[in-house]
Amino acid sequence: MASAIPNSAKVRLLAADIDLDGDDIRARLCMTDTTCDTEVDAINDLADYSTIDESDATGYADVALTSEAVAADDANDRAEFDAANVSFAGLSGDATRDYQGVLLYKYVDGTNANDLPLCFIDFTADIPSSATQVDIPWSAEGLLQLS
Numbered sequence: 001m002a003s004a005i006p007n008s009a010k011v012r013l014l015a016a017d018i019d020l021d022g023d024d025i026r027a028r029l030c031m032t033d034t035t036c037d038t039e040v041d042a043i044n045d046l047a048d049y050s051t052i053d054e055s056d057a058t059g060y061a062d063v064a065l066t067s068e069a070v071a072a073d074d075a076n077d078r079a080e081f082d083a084a085n086v087s088f089a090g091l092s093g094d095a096t097r098d099y100q101g102v103l104l105y106k107y108v109d110g111t112n113a114n115d116l117p118l119c120f121i122d123f124t125a126d127i128p129s130s131a132t133q134v135d136i137p138w139s140a141e142g143l144l145q146l147s
Contacts, residue, residue, distance in 0.1 A: 003101070004036065005119040005144075006043035012106075012116065013146075020081045020144075021068040024107040025118065027086050028062045029055040029134060031097040036120035046105060046112035055099065057129070058092035064107070073145075080142030088134040095129035102136055104143070119144060 012018045030036055034053040043049060054060075067084040086102070101123050106116040121143070127134055 002037050003120055003122045004038065004040050006040045006117045008042075008044045009116070009118050018106050018116065018118065021070045025065045025068060025083070026062045026105055026107045026115075027065060027088075027136070028052065028103040028105065029060065029088050029099055030101050030103055030120070031055060031095060031129070032100045032126060033097060034100055034103075034120070036103050036117075037101060037122055043117055046103075046115045046117055049117070052103065052112070053097070053100075055088070055091070055095055057095040059090040060088065060095075063088060065104070073141075076147070078145050078147035080146075081144040082138060082142040085138055086136040088136075091132050091134065093130045093132045095131075098129050099123065099127040099131065099134055 031053040033051055035050040036052060039049055046052060063086050065083040065086065069082050071080055073080050101121050103120050104118040106118060108114040108116060
């Protein structure tokens with residue numbers, strides 16, 4: 001289990017094809033069979049993942065990030081991307097497997113063939129499938145850092 005950024009996302013960020021504080025960035029809750037934590041090569045859109053393993057709990061929906069911001073952190077010589085904490089509410093507690101992490105992606109049209117992966121963020125510990133709400137408090141240092 002590990003966090004991962006697909007190589008295509010790195011290219012899109014450097015080419016300014018993904019605007020972190022201007023594009024519609026969304027979060028997808030992934031269960032423990034996901035391959036988003038290990039696949040980084042040849043992942044150009046969400047359909048390229050072998051297994052996303054999106055939550056199958058009744059009431060689940062991806063969540064759009066809000067309050068996105070990109071800022072320089074001069075003290076640490078890096079740039080940071082941050083957003084408001086995310087909450088997956090209204091889950092029925094009937095997911096098939098525990099939750100391992102969250103996949104961030106650029107929403108294009110809501111299809112895996114066109115939506116663009118940004119990164120997978122692994123939880124420090126799996127969250128039980130019986131959870132009826134999953135809250136993700138992002139690090140005070142931001143979601144992504146470039147140094």
